Amino acid sequence: SEGAGIFRVVPAGVAVPSTTGAVRELVSWAAHRRVPLVPRGAGSGMSGGNVGPGVIVDLTALDGCPLEVHPWVRRACTGAGVTLRDLSAEAKRFGLRLPPDPSSARFATLGGMVSTNAAGPRSVRVGSVRRWVHALDLVTADGESLSLRRGIPPRRCAAVERFERQAEPALRAAREMILARFPRTRKNSSGYALDAWLASGDLLDLVIGAEGTLGIVTGIEWRLVSIPSRYAGIRAALRSPGVLGDVVPGLLALDPSAVEYLDATFLRFVGEPDPGLAGLLMVEFEGDDGDSIEERVAEARRLLARGADDLREAADRRGLEELWSIRHAASPTLARLGERRRSLQVIEDACVPVPALARYITEVRAAAERHGVEAVIFGHAGDGNLHVNLLPDVTRPRWEERIAAILAEVTAAVALLGGTLSGEHGDGRLRAHALSTIFGAEIIELFRLVKQAFDPVGILNPGVKLPAGEDRPLGALKVGPAAAPIPADIEARLREVERDAGYAVSRLDLVGEPA
Structure with a gap:
């Protein structure tokens, strides 16, 4: 599989779940067999979080891509596979918009935007996606559905209980170190957002920007604002x-x-x-x-x-x-x-x-x-x-x-310079190895505690955010003699997708309908 970035990885398979129930079944199956899952939207991410050697989970058709705008409360409820373009078109009917505007808006899925804490040219005023997410629905690594809402404690489930028992005490004890070590930049999509979680107490702040490593996002509730005149x-x-x-x-x-x-x-x-x-x-x-x-x-x-x-x-x-x-x-x-x-x-x-x-x-x-x-x-x-x-x-x-x-x-x-390796695209496989250079070994251990609490078997996008095994940052390039071999006609069509930014086209469509 390929994304918009530099990588090509041949997956073990591709799953295209049509319902949240199917996602739960898939995750339960993968956990039992210890098969890695790679959640994916349009594939427009740059840093390699959308490719991997496990099973690609294509979420672009999930639950029929529900999209509802509630203008009286300035909210929208969407499925993870809905594109920003479609949400923007529907919200515009009511004089509303979702402020973050990545350049990939034409094809970027909202689930992918949440997973990378995406931003765009106008983030200088409106901030990143995190600021506009009111609630998330996700499937945990245990195959359970979990809803996270701002200001409301989540229901009890295995992932929440593990986090409270295994990770939260250490995170709170390390509060001063976290605040001192995290980059003082205007935005950040690198690592797990421990600083944002400490400020809000909301678990959804850890899931936003986690690139599918803590759970598979299936639905989002957004805050909207009026379109400027x-x-x-x-x-x-x-x-x-x-x-x-x-x-x-x-x-x-x-x-x-x-x-x-x-x-x-x-x-x-x-x-x-x-x-x-x-x-x-x-x-x-x-x-x-x-x-x-x-x-x-x-x-x-x-x-x-x-x-x-x-x-x-x-x-x-x-x-x-x-x-x-x-x-x-x-x-x-x-x-x-x-x-x-x-x-x-x-x-x-x-x-x-x-x-x-x-x-x-x-x-x-x-x-x-x-x-x-x-x-x-x-x-x-x-x-x-x-x-x-x-x-x-x-x-x-x-x-x-x-x-x-x-x-x-x-x-x-x-x-x-006191910066971060990612302002809006996420770490993916490209930057996972380098996070210790930015955050230090102690913060990386806290990241591992969070990952272990949410994903104890390690099936959710392993090698993203935190390096896995002997992964090399530039070890799976789609260019050069070491690139994974694929049929010449498929490679030519993938290059067309790259040139034309045709990420709305499913890679499955390039090779025929799935069986």
């Missing part, structure tokens, strides 16, 4: 990445809805080269009629004029879409590179404190140059969360060693 924005050309550290903190004080960065390497790929350009910074504001959007845009213009030029403004939604067209081209453009140079998402989701942003870019550039690999940097500057795509020439000898060395060096830099 006004939009405006500004785009600026930067002559030095160092300007980011000077202007972004000031921009954040203006309550923007997005602050996005595209580096010069990316601009060259989309046909806008400028030898003196370090990148573009795009700032968006949204609000309602009574909000002072014009004043905030004017203040943003003054801030940006100190270290940028070629300022372009937009005063409405259509104008913003024109300014943002180049940003939306990021991932599709990179996915369509030729077969010799491939875009690999190896260090693609680190998040650092905003004041450290310029230094992080410098460290990434230096590591890539040391090993002779080009890198494209873009993403959510307002959160300190940048996506880095390495562009190795996969026909060169030892290119895998080069990207592995870059991964190790950038991981060390992220730790030094």
Whole structure:
């Protein structure tokens, strides 16, 4: 199986449960036989949490993908297989929206978004998925259904009792260490959210962002908000990445809805080269009629004029879409590179404190140059969360060693800067081995306690969040001579899916109907 990231793993099988009852039966069967299960939605996740050697559990058809919007309480109840696009379309009928907006909204499933604590360009104002989840339904590793709601103690079940007995006392005793060791970044999708659980006391905060390792999410209740009525924005050309550290903190004080960065390497790929350009910074504001959007845009213009030029403004939604067209081209453009140079998402989701942003870019550039690999940097500057795509020439000898060395060096830099390895995409198989570098051995042991309490047999996505056995972070690439062999026609069609972001297409459809 493949996802949107860098991995290919041949699974033991594929299950497509149509009901929650079928999920319970599958989990009970797997626990009895100690067969790993890999929960999966559209497969658009980047870090490898959607592939594995066990049984892929395709949740895209679960319970008929229920979707109900309750406008009078601004809530929505959805199945895990519902896409964000479908929820957004239904909520829009009532003037409502779910604020997190990952770029994969067209095909990303809501269960997958919960599993990675997804975010998007506008998380700088609205935060990540965690903030908008009111309740979760899941199937535990014991094959039991469990509902978790904010502010309400969960019913007694084996997983809850094990957690209270085996993990909770140690977590509460380590409170000060947890709060001291967790990254002080604006968002985090790495590790288990012990800090969020300590703040809320709600078990659903551990399940959100757990990537299917603590339970299989089957249903979600969401909080919704009104759709803003006004939009405006500004785009600026930067002559030095160092300007980011000077202007972004000031921009954040203006309550923007997005602050996005595209580096010069990316601009060259989309046909806008400028030898003196370090990148573009795009700032968006949204609000309602009574909000002072014009004043905030004017203040943003003054801030940006100190270290940028070629300022372009937009005063409405259509104008913003024109300014943002180049940003939306990021991932599709990179996915369509030729077969010799491939875009690999190896260090693609680190998040650092905003004041450290310029230094992080410098460290990434230096590591890539040391090993002779080009890198494209873009993403959510307002959160300190940048996506880095390495562009190795996969026909060169030892290119895998080069990207592995870059991964190790950038991981060390992220730790030094007080950052996290994932701001919104999760750890997956890619980053599980490196969490100890960020959190330290003591926190990793607490993660293991949580995992053991929820999944004592170890059947739920093993190797994700915490490394399993001799797993190597770059040991199952879908590119290169070591890639798992598959029929040439299937490989060609999978490459088409990657180029066209066609993740709404089931991989089963590529090989024929399941038996």
